[in-house]
Amino acid sequence: MTAADTQIERRLEQLHVWGPYALLGVGAVLSGVAADLMDGPTEWYTAGSLVAAAIVLQLWWHATRHRRADRGRTPSRAGTAYYVVRWAIAFVLTWINPFFAFYAAAGYMDADELIPGRWRRLGLFASVITVAGAQVGGLPVRSIAQWLGFAGLLVVNFGLQAFVAHITEQEEQRSRERAETIEALQQALDENAALHTQLLLQAREAGVADERRRLAAEIHDTLAQGLTGIIAQLQVVANAPDDSTAREHASRAMDLARHSLGEARRSVHNLAPVALENAGLPEALKKTVAEWGERTGVRAEFTVTGRAEQLHEEVAATLLRIVQEALSNAARHAAATRVGVTLSFLGDEVILDIRDDGVGFAPTAVREHTPAGGFGLAGMRARAERIAGSLTVESEPGHGTALSARVPLVRHDQ
Template sequence: MSATDTQLDRRWEQLHVWGPWALLGIGVVLATGAAELIEGPAEWQAAGVLVAAAIGLQLWWHVTRSRRAGRGRIPSRAGTVYYGVRWALAFGLTWINPFFAFYAAAGYMDADELIPGLWRRLGLFASAVTVAAAQAGGMPFDGVQWAAFGVLLAVNFGLQAVVAHLSEQGEQRSHERAETIDALQQALDENAALHAQLLVQAREAGVADERRRLAAEIHDTIAQGLTGIIAQLQVVANTPDERAAREHVARAMDLARHSLGEARRSVHNLAPVALEHDGLPQALQNTVADWGERTGIRAEFTLTGAAAPLHDEVSATLLRIAQEALSNASRHARAARLGVTLTFLGDEVILDIRDDGVGFDPLALPPRTRAGGFGLDGMRARAERIAGSLTVETEPGHGTALSARVPLVRHDQ
């Protein structure tokens, strides 16, 4: 609540507390000035008793109101009793002298605070009766005064009913606004909690994704290099030809150096060593040539379209997919020929890897491979990470064709 609203509420509270006192005082002063309207000593005595009773009533209500200060301006049984007794005293005083109708007019300003629900209209009507009677010339009435009283009563009560209706609508809107603010605050609190929860989940998902990426990098680099070294050393152990053994040992040493470079690169930024000095086409060509020489399988690399410098992440992803596909082919395909094609096509880059090996049934793969290992699903996850896709066409006895399609994102973008 703003300072202006607080000040306005304080002034309205003061009006409700001191307004009846002021109106009673005005009535007493004016009635005394128009003493000729009071006919005899009996009426003077009655007026004195009623004024004293009104003062006593105001004192009682002042104390009662102070005790109820913490409850706000809410209608109550005590307030209804106070309003009714005050009206009766004001009606009696106005009968004696019409100027006491000022005291009766106090009912117009605090009926909403004192009387609950529909009874509020009855309270306003009672106050309007007293005020209209004074405006018509005072009670009792003659024939002409009755007509004036009827018109004045209708005008007084009509105006007060309209004002009361507008005030109730304003209170309802204020209540609805307060409920809306509370609901919005609750929604903001819930959104803040949800935002914090989403941040935690995003952080956990990022950690899990980074772990999967690191695992894939290790599998595609160090693990594959160690597998190649083991294969070369197994040949050395099984061959009596010293010259051939030295050749396989040299290959094992080259693979060890390459794997060491990949390990160091993985520690720094996970970019493949093959891309350190060459673009993707040259890196793929070197990788295919080295793989063919190591495995003895006829392997060819083909570049189609106008090559463009690719973003590091795109180049690394396609190279890792090619390395994994070549590793799978050397272990499982038993192929005589293998071809790798890199195609720059519009806003896409396509990597195709084909072999004439034994093929396989995708549905017959081991559960680990189908459900997130480092084979086909690992390659597919790499492609999808950069908004690409991976498709595989194969069947037993008819080789395998693998195609990775990713967006062409240039190095300077």
């Protein structure tokens, strides 16, 4: 509730507390001025007693309002009884002197807060009878002209009060609906906040898991392959027939060690592979394929089709890692004599094809991820899917293997 709403509520509360006192005082003063409207001391005594009774009734009603504080200004049986007794006192006072109709008009102010439901209109009608009687010159009504005037005033007054009551009820209904809507929105906001917190926690956990998978794949694609190459070169050194051959392969082993160290550092910092540091993807793939062929002695060819584009770092790194893993698998398992790598730029996607003439395998019989730590096809497929791509495998025992990775073409500046 705003400060303005609080101020309005405070003023309404003051009106309901002091309004009946003020109206009773106005009626008593005007009745005293128009003393000729009261006949004899009996009516004076009766009026005085009723004024005192009205004051006592108001004092009692407002003295007990703290008991109703939890309900606010809500219709109740006690409120209805208070309204009826007050109306009776006002009716008798108005009968004695029409100016006491001011006190009867207090019924217009709080009928909606004292009388429940359909009885509210009856309470308003009772107050209208008293006020209309005073407006035609006082009660009782005697002449036909007074009766006609009384009937007309009764209709007009009740029509106006019923219209105001209807508007008030509609406004109260809208207020309740707004309050319910605000409560529902607040509940929705609380639920959204809880869901947001839960999603943040899940995203954090997913991010940690994804980072672990990334580092595991990076280590597999860099350190593991590099160490495999180093071991292969050192084995040649151990069996070299002369010092020249041993030095050549020892130099290759050192180069692989330096390259693997650089890859490890960049993997930890989530940077691009070393091969992409100063070159685009086509140049990096060409160099990677050439070095792999030289190291393994397998004939390796690289081809680019379409107009080459400068790819986003993540796309380029993903495709390079897929080629590295495919070549590593070919060196370990394929026993191939020829490997071909093709990078195709086709409009809005990039296609990477790796083919070999090795021993092949049955794709349905291959476990794509083994507990021993190999990532293989599963790792390549996960890399492609991470950037909204896909990986397909075609192979048959004795007829080689073909891998095809399709990923969206995302340019460097996008």
